[in-house]
Amino acid sequence: MSTADLPLSSPVRGKPDSRCPLAWRPGLADAPRHSEIFAAGDEASGAGLALALALDALRAGDADPLADAPDTRPWLWVQDKEALRRTGRPYRPGLPPALRDRLIHVAARSPEDALFALEEGLRCRELAFVLGEIAGNPRALSFTAARRLSLAAEKHGVPLWLVRIDAARDLGSARMRWEVHAAPSPRPRWNPQAPGAASWRGELFRTRSHLPGTWLLREDEGRLMAASVGVRASTGSARAGEGRANFNIRSA
Numbered sequence: 001m002s003t004a005d006l007p008l009s010s011p012v013r014g015k016p017d018s019r020c021p022l023a024w025r026p027g028l029a030d031a032p033r034h035s036e037i038f039a040a041g042d043e044a045s046g047a048g049l050a051l052a053l054a055l056d057a058l059r060a061g062d063a064d065p066l067a068d069a070p071d072t073r074p075w076l077w078v079q080d081k082e083a084l085r086r087t088g089r090p091y092r093p094g095l096p097p098a099l100r101d102r103l104i105h106v107a108a109r110s111p112e113d114a115l116f117a118l119e120e121g122l123r124c125r126e127l128a129f130v131l132g133e134i135a136g137n138p139r140a141l142s143f144t145a146a147r148r149l150s151l152a153a154e155k156h157g158v159p160l161w162l163v164r165i166d167a168a169r170d171l172g173s174a175r176m177r178w179e180v181h182a183a184p185s186p187r188p189r190w191n192p193q194a195p196g197a198a199s200w201r202g203e204l205f206r207t208r209s210h211l212p213g214t215w216l217l218r219e220d221e222g223r224l225m226a227a228s229v230g231v232r233a234s235t236g237s238a239r240a241g242e243g244r245a246n247f248n249i250r251s252a
Helices: 045-062 081-087 111-122 143-156
Strands: 034-039 075-079 103-107 130-135 160-165 176-182 199-207 213-220 223-232
Touching (some): 034 045, 045 130, 045 160, 045 176, 045 199, 045 213, 045 223, 075 111, 081 160, 111 130, 111 143
Parallel strands (some): 034 160, 075 103, 130 160
Antiparallel strands (some): 176 199
């Protein structure tokens, strides 16, 4: 049996204790306002994981007993010209059902225009979240520009998931930074010839509220599931359990 066929752990609810950082898990209600995802342009894994994480954060917010109704606000997807060329336009029928009719798409001519559109979107509290795709390491996306996005997201409460297409890791102000690659999908239960659920191998290499580590992630019946591959020790770069997955049976 391959790791793709093993069950993943269930999401959990609650906030981590800042005095004792915990390993990241799906379902945490304190997702940072600004996250970055580094991904290859030929896999579509960056936008896929960004949407899965955004939906997970929305579900965590919907679980709030004080919320009046589920979040049905529109969301914004911004792509610069090069990201659009490498990954293509969003395909509405392929989006998660909960997001298909709420998409606002912006095709920007340059990284500068994309950054402007992202910042303007973050200032609009009527948006559920903002997703951006920028290719490479353009000069416009400096640390100062990234900091402007972080401040706008935190001030107005609109989460930003910025996908860095074919980019090298650089200085950034995002509170959570991932590097993601496509992972083998589990075999479908009823039709072995059918495509499996989208799966990713994500390395959380920078975070302030959790321990860095690597996870296998996938959507399962509308929920984001995760299996820890290795979590870094809080006192150094050594990893606990490197090279072996720690799978837990998820609850029914």
